[in-house]
Amino acid sequence: MKIFMLGWEFPPFISGGLGTACFGLTRGLDRVGVDITFVLPRPIENADAEHVRILSPASATAGRRAEVPYATIASEFKHVTIRGVDAALDPYARPSDEPSTHQTERRVAESPAIPAQPAPVSVLGNSPGSHYGGDMFAEIERYATLATNLVSHETFDVVHAHDWMTYLAGIEIARESRRPLVVHVHSTEFDRSGFHVNQRIYDIERAGMHAARRIIAVSYLTRNIILRHYGVDPRKVDVVYNAIDDDLEEQSRTELPPIARDDKIVLFLGRITMQKGPEYFLAAAKRVLEVMDNVRFVMAGSGDLVRRMIELAAEMGIGHKVLFTGFLRGDDVRRVFQMADLYVMPSVSEPFGIAPLEALTHDVPVLISKQSGVAEVLTHALKVDFWDVDEMANKIVAVLRHPPLQATLREHGSIEVQRFSWQDAATRCLQVYQTACGSA
Amino acid sequence: MASVCFYFQIHQPQRLRRFSIFEQDAEYFDAEANSAILRKIAAKCYLPANTVISELIEKHDGRFRVAFSLTGVFVEQCERYAPEVIDSFQQLAETGAVEFLAETYYHSLSFLYSRDEFVHQVQRHVELMQRLFGQTPIVFRNTELIYNNAIAKAAADLGYQTVLCEGADHLLGYRSPAYLYTAPGTDVKLLLKNYRLSDDIAFRFSSKSWADYPLTAEKFARWIGDVDGQGYVVNLFMDYETFGEHQWADTGIFDFLRQLPAAVLERRGNDFKTPSELSTYYPSSGEFDVPHMISWADTERDLSAWLGNAMQSNALHELYRLEPAIKESGDEQLLEDWRLLQTSDHFYYMSTKNLGDGTVHKYFNPYDSPYDSFINFMNVLDNLRGRLE
Known part of the structure; x- marks a missing residue:
C-alpha cells in the first residue's frame, strides 16, 4: 500500500x-x-x-x-x-x-x-x-x-x-x-x-x-x-x-530538576482561542479562589484571545493568581507539566484533544470538557460540561484538596494512556x- | 437428601444528591431519586416476589421456608416511600415460615473501623426487626457477607450462634459448602454460601451464552440433588432484587421461583430450612478458619470493592475519624447524617476496579465515574465537618 x-x-x-x-x-x-x-x-x-x-x-x-x-x-x-x-x-x-x-x-x-x-x-x-x-x-x-x-x-x-x-x-x-x-x-x-x-x-x-x-x-x-x-x-x-507518541512517554521519564513551590498549580495548555474555552477556565479559577488561596492558574499558549484573557483576569480581580507563559515547547512543556497538579481542557468544541493524553503521560491528572472527542475514550479523567463553571471549580478544588483523588487519577490514568498507540x-x-x- | 436454605438480602442505600463544594444547605440525600428507585423496585421486585413467596408458603403448607435480611436504611425508605412493602413483609412474617436475620442497620463497614458503632448498629437493627416482625434475630450476617474469624467472635459476644459467610474456594479447598463449620475458638456455626448454585440463579439465569441456559426448576432441583452423599445443605444466598430487577420478569425468573419448591420437595428427603433451623439441625463438620476478610463481592471475594483504591480508604478513614467529635456534639441529626454516610454503597461507587466492564458496580449507581462519587462524598463530609464547629 x-x-x-x-x-x-x-x-x-x-x-x-x-x-x-x-x-x-x-x-x-x-x-x-x-x-x-x-x-x-x-x-x-x-x-x-x-x-x-x-x-x-x-x-x-x-x-x-x-x-x-x-x-x-x-x-x-x-x-x-x-x-x-x-x-x-x-x-x-x-x-x-x-x-x-x-x-x-x-x-x-x-x-x-x-x-x-x-x-x-x-x-x-x-x-x-x-x-x-x-x-x-x-x-x-x-x-x-x-x-x-x-x-x-x-x-x-x-x-x-x-x-x-x-x-x-x-x-x-x-x-x-x-x-x-x-x-x-x-x-x-x-x-x-x-x-x-x-x-x-x-x-x-x-x-x-x-x-x-x-x-x-x-x-x-x-x-x-x-x-x-x-x-x-x-x-x-x-x-x-x-x-500518543511513545517517544514522549520515554522522554517524560527523564527527570528534570524539581521545582520548589508552595502553591498548587492548575494548568491550561493550548491555543488561547475561543474554541479552547479559556474564559471558562478563568471563571472557574475565580470560583476556586473563593474557597482556596494557595493555588495558581497557569495559562500556557498563544492565540488571539491572550490579551483579552489578561484583561479578563484583571477585571475579575484574580490577575495576581493567573500566569500567562506564552507559547511553550520542548523542555518548557515538560517543565510546566511537572509543576502542574491538574491539567484542565475546558474546550467548547474539541474534535479529539491530544493534550490531555500528553498530560497523563507526564503523570498529571486531567479535567476535560465533555464536549471533546477524547472524553469518549478516557475513563480515568474528570469530565465536565465546558459551560458548567461551578462544577469545573468543584472538581479542581477536589483534586487540589484530596491527594488520594489525585493519586488514583494519576495511577490509573498513566496506565490507561498507554492504550493509545x-x-x-x-x-x-x-x-x-x-x-x-x-x-x- | 438436601436441605435448601434461601436467604435474600434486601437493601437500598440513601443515595447522595449532587453536592458541590459551594453548597451551604446541609441536605445530603436525593429524596427524589431514592423515592423513584425504591418505588420502581417495589413494583418490579419486592411486591411481586413477596406475593410469590407467600403463595408458595401457603401451597406447600409451610414446607417452603426462607430468610430475609432487610437493612434499616431500606426499611426507613419503605416507610417513607412505599409502606405497602413493609405490610407485605409483615404478612410473610406472620406465616411462621420466614426468618429475619440480624445485620448492621446502616449496611455499613463499621466492623472494620469502630467496634462501638458496629455493636450499636446491630442492636438498633435487632430492635427494628422486633418492632416490625415480632422476631428477635438469632442469626447474624455482616454487610456484603464481609467476614473473618474476628467477626465470628464479635457475633458470639453479641449472643449469635450462627453467622453467614461466603463459601470462598481459596479457603475451603477440597471441602464443600454443603456442610456446616465452626469458627475457630468459638461455638459459632457458619453457613457457607454455595456460590455456584446461588450465582446460577442470581447472575446466570438469563444469560443466553451460558451452556446451561435455559435454567429450569427441574434442572436446578437435579443439581441440588447432586449434593446427596457429599453434604446436606445448599445455601442459596442472593440479593432479593434478583427476582424481577436483576433478572426481569420476562426472563421467566418468577416462574422458575414458583416451580422450584415443588421440584425440590418432590425428591425424597429434601426440604427447605431457614438458617437457624440448619444450625439447630446439623452438626459442625470442622473448623473454617478465615484469618483475612472475605466477602461475597466481585470475583475477588474480598474487600477490594470498597477498599480497593486510595480514594476509598481515604473517604472511610476521614468519615470514621469524625466519630468522637460527632458523638460528643450531642446533635442527633448530625449523628444520623454521619451514620447514613457509612452505608457501604457510597464506597462501592468509588471503586475503580474493572472500570469499563464493571457492570455490577454500575447498578443504580448515580455517578458517571468513581471520581465523581468520591468528590461528591468528600464535599458532603466537608459540610458535615463544618457543622461540628
Missing part, C-alpha cells in the same frame, strides 16, 4: 494537535509498513529561533536548502519520503475578517521587536497584526497546484488529505491520478468558528468530504458533526482516535485505505 499524504507540521515545528497527529500517524503507518509520500507545506520563513527546513530527498525539489533538523526524524522512517511544498499555510489561521489566531499573538507576546521579514508569497506571521487577507484562499489554491505537480513523479494507491486546507489539492490529485481520496477530519469549521461559520471554508470542507471515498473522523463527536452539518453518507465515515491508529487507517481501494 502506498499513500500520497497531504499533511502538516513535523517536529520540531509543531504548534498544535494537527501536526502532532500527522506526525504520530505517519510514524505509525511507517512502522506497519505503509509507504508514504508526505507532502508538507513549507513553514513560513521568519525570525523563529529554530530554523526549520524541509527534507526533500527527491530531486524534484532540488535547489532547496540543506535540511538539518528533520534529518534525524526522517532517518528513522523506512517507508516515508517527505516532499516540501513552498506554500505559506498556517493550519490555525483564520480568514481576513477575523484576526489571525495564532502566529500574530505569539509575535506580540514573545518578540515584539522583530522586524518584518520579506517574504515571497505571503505576509502571514511576518509582522505583528498581519492577516491572511484574501491571500489565504489564493494560497490554498496555489498549494493545490504545487502539490498536484509533484504527482507526475509518483505512483500510489490512495490520496490522504488532512483537514480542509489540503482538500482542494486532494480532490485535484485524486481526479488526475484516478486514485481514491481519503479525507481525515481533525476539526471542522463548526469547531473552530463556534458556529460563526465561514462559508468558503465550509464549502471546501464539504467538497472534500463529498469527493472522498472514505472519511476518517477523529471521534464520534466529529463524526456526528460531519453527518449533521455536511450531509455525508454515514456509511463512509470511520472513526480513528488519535494517540499510533500504531493501532495506523492499523485502523490501513483498513480504511483498503476499504477505499476495494470499493473503487
